[in-house]
Amino acid sequence: xxxxxxxxxxxxxxxxxxxxxxxxxxxxxxxxxxxxxxxxxxxxxxxxxxxxxxxxxxxxxxxxxxxxxxxxxxxxxxxxxxxxxxxxxxxxxxxxxxxxxxxxxxxxxxxxxxxxxxxxxxxxxxxxxxxxxxxxxxxxxxxxxxxxxxxxxxxxxxxxxxxxxxxxxxxxxxxxxxxxxxxxxxxxxxxxxxxxxxxxxxxxxxxxxxxxxxxxxxxxxxxxxxxxxxxxxxxxxxxxxxxxxxxxxxxxxxxxxxxxxxxxxxxxxxxxxxxxxxxxxxxxxxxxxxxxxxxxx
Amino acid sequence: xxxxxxxxxxxxxxxxxxxxxxxxxxxxxxxxxxxxxxxxxxxxxxxxxxxxxxxxxxxxxxxxxxxxxxxxxxxxxxxxxxxxxxxxxxxxxxxxxxxxxxxxxxxxxxxxxxxxxxxxxxxxxxxxxxxxxxxxxxxxxxxxxxxxxxxxxxxxxxx
Ligand SMILES: Cc1cc2nc3c(=O)[nH]c(=O)nc-3n(C[C@H](O)[C@H](O)[C@H](O)COP(=O)(O)OP(=O)(O)OC[C@H]3O[C@@H](n4cnc5c(N)ncnc54)[C@H](O)[C@@H]3O)c2cc1C
Ligand code: FES
Ligand code: FES
Numbered sequence: 001x002x003x004x005x006x007x008x009x010x011x012x013x014x015x016x017x018x019x020x021x022x023x024x025x026x027x028x029x030x031x032x033x034x035x036x037x038x039x040x041x042x043x044x045x046x047x048x049x050x051x052x053x054x055x056x057x058x059x060x061x062x063x064x065x066x067x068x069x070x071x072x073x074x075x076x077x078x079x080x081x082x083x084x085x086x087x088x089x090x091x092x093x094x095x096x097x098x099x100x101x102x103x104x105x106x107x108x109x110x111x112x113x114x115x116x117x118x119x120x121x122x123x124x125x126x127x128x129x130x131x132x133x134x135x136x137x138x139x140x141x142x143x144x145x146x147x148x149x150x151x152x153x154x155x156x157x158x159x160x161x162x163x164x165x166x167x168x169x170x171x172x173x174x175x176x177x178x179x180x181x182x183x184x185x186x187x188x189x190x191x192x193x194x195x196x197x198x199x200x201x202x203x204x205x206x207x208x209x210x211x212x213x214x215x216x217x218x219x220x221x222x223x224x225x226x227x228x229x230x231x232x233x234x235x236x237x238x239x240x241x242x243x244x245x246x247x248x249x250x251x252x253x254x255x256x257x258x259x260x261x262x263x264x265x266x267x268x269x270x271x272x273x274x275x276x277x278x279x280x281x282x283x284x285x286x287x288x289x290x291x292x293x294x295x296x297x
Numbered sequence: 298x299x300x301x302x303x304x305x306x307x308x309x310x311x312x313x314x315x316x317x318x319x320x321x322x323x324x325x326x327x328x329x330x331x332x333x334x335x336x337x338x339x340x341x342x343x344x345x346x347x348x349x350x351x352x353x354x355x356x357x358x359x360x361x362x363x364x365x366x367x368x369x370x371x372x373x374x375x376x377x378x379x380x381x382x383x384x385x386x387x388x389x390x391x392x393x394x395x396x397x398x399x400x401x402x403x404x405x406x407x408x409x410x411x412x413x414x415x416x417x418x419x420x421x422x423x424x425x426x427x428x429x430x431x432x433x434x435x436x437x438x439x440x441x442x443x444x445x446x447x448x449x450x451x452x453x454x455x456x
Binding site for chain 2 (some may be wrong): 005006007008010031034035038039042043051053055080100103104105106107109110
């Protein structure tokens with residue numbers, strides 16, 4: 001089951017990593033938790049010449065919050081740390097929930113969110129919530145950095161916007177405005193340790209009147225080659241008033257924009273029906289959270 | 298080309314020469330000779346190869362041995378104190394949570410890590426913590442009972 005042999009380097013600092021990656025980037029792969037990479041290598045779908053292990057780089061670990069900038073999660077942070085973080089639970093509870101649903105406890109202690117996002121599987125757990133949050137990616141470039149909205153990151157099946165010599169450095173989740181919330185909904189066949197059949201991240205923001213939808217993001221996973229937002233539907237829903245008509249339009253809209261395929265996990269027709277249900281449940285969950293927030297204020 | 302490295306397993310240091318592409322499970326079983334750690338699927342799905350690395354439950358089939366220098370590795374052989382079994386090991390025996398035993402080392406290490414973090418887990422929390430360890434024999438009911446029982450014994454011992 002072993003693939004081709006490969007070399008291994010473990011830089012001791014971010015600076016050392018950056019120069020090694022600049023020099024050897026072409027035939028090297030970044031190794032974070034290895035939970036995607038080693039499965040691909042063992043299944044002979046990938047044969048890198050060199051692995052550069054970033055898993056213990058202190059500069060790439062940690063979670064912080066700033067009222068102006070929001071939540072910053074460094075790329076090498078373990079999924080298990082995100083699941084347990086008090087800051088994430090407070091400022092992005094849907095992300096903590098998605099993290100808790102990724103794989104098993106062992107996988108979560110090994111895996112990183114950067115690996116989840118860079119692997120760019122359309123069924124991945126965290127991208128829908130990150131899209132719903134309007135997350136900005138901080139990308140390390142040779143000699144500097146740039147930021148990119150995550151909505152521009154997934155280009156095609158397992159293809160990302162990272163260019164040669166670039167790597168993912170951090171996730172920034174802007175602070176949530178008043179009267180807004182994010183929800184995560186998923187549907188699988190068993191309760192743990194599986195690839196989602198469908199998942200969805202939902203962002204809802206209400207105007208000061210508390211009944212008009214001022215902003216909305218609907219991010220869908222497993223309904224196309226990448227995780228993506230139902231942008232047409234989002235546009236149509238903005239400005240609508242809450243109520244049954246709005247809910248029905250949201251459900252019908254995402255079902256229309258979803259382009260699922262039949263595979264071993266579910267049929268396309270079934271996915272189309274369920275995605276509408278997930279949208280409705282996610283929006284209801286957002287409303288509940290917005291209501292709670294107001295109760296506390 | 299092989300690399301020389303030192304691994305700390307169950308508090309003992311082992312000098313081994315391995316190729317960078319060797320996975321920890323193979324080094325533990327074949328080079329070091331500790332065969333308590335099992336290898337099932339080899340791709341992360343079954344949990345039989347679970348060990349603790351710096352206390353965290355880790356799949357040794359998806360971990361390179363070279364990546365483990367400077368870390369502390371615990372395998373099932375490292376849990377007992379002399380001839381006295383760890384309370385989680387004893388609870389698995391007392392509650393009949395072992396049949397063929399193939400999943401047991403991984404199950405026990407995952408349970409130990411769970412109890413270290415959460416000394417009195419609910420049934421849901423036990424299921425969440427052990428979801429990555431598959432058992433083809435017991436149907437899990439007795440395993441969950443064993444973890445609850447171990448939690449009680451450990452709470453008493455702590456007093
Ligand atoms: C048993 C099992 C169950 C799983 N269950 C789930 C699940 O329920 N949901 C789910 O979404 N996934 C699941 N996965 C997939 C996997 O665990 C996740 O995608 C995980 O988040 C990958 O992170 P990693 O750190 O292990 O990535 P790695 O395997 O180390 O890397 C993955 C890819 O990302 C690249 N990469 C990593 N970090 C960076 C960086 N900072 N910059 C640029 N590139 C980078 C690597 O080069 C590689 O191409 C499962 C895997 C296993 C083995
Ligand atoms: S052998 Fe490692 S998870 Fe199955
Ligand atoms: S006891 Fe046989 S696999 Fe669990």
